[in-house]
Amino acid sequence: MARKRGEARGPTLFDFVEVKKQEEKRREARDASEELYQFIKSAGRVSKEEAAKWAKNRGLSTAEFFKALENLISQRKIRKRLDDEGNLIYEAVG
Numbered sequence: 426m427a428r429k430r431g432e433a434r435g436p437t438l439f440d441f442v443e444v445k446k447q448e449e450k451r452r453e454a455r456d457a458s459e460e461l462y463q464f465i466k467s468a469g470r471v472s473k474e475e476a477a478k479w480a481k482n483r484g485l486s487t488a489e490f491f492k493a494l495e496n497l498i499s500q501r502k503i504r505k506r507l508d509d510e511g512n513l514i515y516e517a518v519g
Contacts, residue, residue: 457485458493462502466517473513 457480464479465471471479480490494515497503503515 456493456496457483457489458496458500461490461493462497462517465497465503465515470514470516472508473515476515 460483461476461480465476468475476494477490480487480493485493494503498505501518503517506514506516508514
């Protein structure tokens with residue numbers, strides 16, 4: 426029996442597979458806090474621009490980058506400061 430145009434079709438196996446792929450992509454959002462901490466710790470002090478360039482080179486999204494920064498700040502592993510020129514810098518604590 427032929428379907429009429431506009432008639433909704435039921436779910437198929439392929440729909441289930443597509444949903445699984447989307448869930449895997451969401452899970453791939455990684456927590457880069459430890460990597461970022463090691464970068465800041467090894468450099469001592471890092472400007473916001475240097476940290477953003479580092480994140481971009483590693484393929485982190487802006488959201489992942491800021492989430493990692495906020496995580497480290499809340500754990501008191503790094504702190505935000507302004508340098509003499511008024512630029513935002515991040516430095517490792519301890």
